[in-house]
Amino acid sequence: MLFKSKEENLYRLGDIAYKIHNVVLSVRLDSILDLKKIALRSKNTEFNSKRFHGLIMRSRDPKATAIVFKSGSMICTGAKSEKDGKEAILKFVKIIRNAGFTDLKMQNYRITNIFATMDYKVPINLMQIHIAFPRITKHEPEVHRGLLYYPFDTKLLVTIYASGKITITGAKSMSILERVRNNLTNMILQMRIRNNDSDKLISY
Incomplete structure (x- = not known):
């Protein structure tokens, strides 16, 4: 019509069509993490325990940001699609593994929020x-x-x-x-x- x-x-x-501005995903890594160790061994990371208890990781391609906690919980935000979010999480997990946590297993992967607009x-x-x-x-x-x-x-x-x-x-x-x-x-x-x-x- x-x-x-x-x-x-x-x-x-x-x-x-709707336009997706942000996809937020969460995943649990089955391991206790040394966030300071990961930050020292990895690029595009930020960790200051006096300001915030989480490790911040950034990806340029796909563009996304992850917050990782000592418990192994990870929240990924800033992706423009579910596909980009999944790729970013796999990239972050690979970086953490390369920092010495080789036995990581991903559990409870899910989308927690999608923000979109239409006109x-x-x-x-x-x-x-x-x-x-x-x-x-x-x-x-x-x-x-x-x-x-x-x-x-x-x-x-x-x-x-x-x-x-x-x-x-x-x-x-x-x-x-x-x-x-x-x-x-x-x-x-x-x-x-x-x-x-x-x-x-x-x-x-």
């Missing part, structure tokens, strides 16, 4: 969406300029702005992002079809 706005611009709502590039009537979906949305314009949307009975948080921009926080898989995009598109399509006096529906 295509919609024609007041500015005569065409938008293919069903083809809107429908059409104005959205937030109050109308809230009235139509009161159980899964929250709209307090005097407190926050966006509408909060809570899909699937999860901890996922979606913020919808009147400009058409969307932020998605808390997704734990790519499939969840796909579901959010499909649900949002259907929701916005419903609202815009109802308001086709200002946005004329064009079939093709």
